[in-house]
Amino acid sequence: MSFSDKVWWTRKARIQTEKLLKSNALHSQILLLWYSFSSVASAIYYLNLDTKSTNPELNGVAWVVFSVLVLCISGFINGLSFKERAGLIKECYETLNGIYQESKEVNADIKKLAEDYDQVVGVCENHSDRDYYLALCIEHLTKPGKPDPETGFKNGLDRCPTNYHWFFLGCWYARRAIMLSILYLLPVFIFVAMEKMF
Numbered sequence: 001m002s003f004s005d006k007v008w009w010t011r012k013a014r015i016q017t018e019k020l021l022k023s024n025a026l027h028s029q030i031l032l033l034w035y036s037f038s039s040v041a042s043a044i045y046y047l048n049l050d051t052k053s054t055n056p057e058l059n060g061v062a063w064v065v066f067s068v069l070v071l072c073i074s075g076f077i078n079g080l081s082f083k084e085r086a087g088l089i090k091e092c093y094e095t096l097n098g099i100y101q102e103s104k105e106v107n108a109d110i111k112k113l114a115e116d117y118d119q120v121v122g123v124c125e126n127h128s129d130r131d132y133y134l135a136l137c138i139e140h141l142t143k144p145g146k147p148d149p150e151t152g153f154k155n156g157l158d159r160c161p162t163n164y165h166w167f168f169l170g171c172w173y174a175r176r177a178i179m180l181s182i183l184y185l186l187p188v189f190i191f192v193a194m195e196k197m198f
Contacts, residue, residue: 003110004103005158007096007117012135013127014093018086020131025082031183032077035070038187042066042194066190088124095120130172133165 099120103113140147140161143154152160 002158003114003117004100007100007103007113009132009135009159010117010121010127011093011096011100012139013132014089014096016131016134016138017125017127018089018093021082021086021089024080025086027180027183028077028080028082032070032074034184035066035073035187038191039067039070042187042191066187085125089127092120092124130169133161133169136165137161137169 096117099113099117102108103110136159139157140154143157145155147154147160154160
């Protein structure tokens with residue numbers, strides 16, 4: 001693997017990292033808004049039912065706990081600072097693009113570029129295996145032409161995804177979909193449970 005290929009793949013993986021961080025930031029904001037709305041809506045709903053309820057003290061207990069949970073989650077999400085991390089990753093892959101362009105020159109000083117590369121990738125967090133696998137699969141799918149029958153590489157690529165990469169990404173997306181579904185449906189589950197219990 002040449003140095004320019006290493007820089008190129010690192011850049012592609014970091015792009016996927018930034019996309020994931022931005023997606024996490026968006027979902028976290030939507031979830032906080034949804035949880036806050038659910039908490040207020042349930043408080044109003046149970047306020048109106050207090051006179052008809054058999055146990056008015058317990059009606060709002062779960063929703064008070066839920067409101068405290070929303071407060072704790074908002075502090076936790078702010079601590080994760082998705083947008084700031086995405087900004088650092090973006091700076092990193094933009095700088096890597098410059099290093100990549102220089103490395104393609106005929107008289108490039110690879111030793112100096114390697115030092116610059118190490119310095120740039122050390123500034124922000126590393127990408128995950130998922131980010132690399134996703135970059136690998138996306139590049140394989142989007143490159144025009146058919147793969148080489150011997151190597152499986154498409155024109156211009158020095159590697160291709162294996163069955164493990166596809167399986168890993170499938171499992172990751174399934175886990176993410178299940179987790180997000182649970183998080184979005186949690187207020188509904190709590191409401192239904194409270195209605196059945198009280």
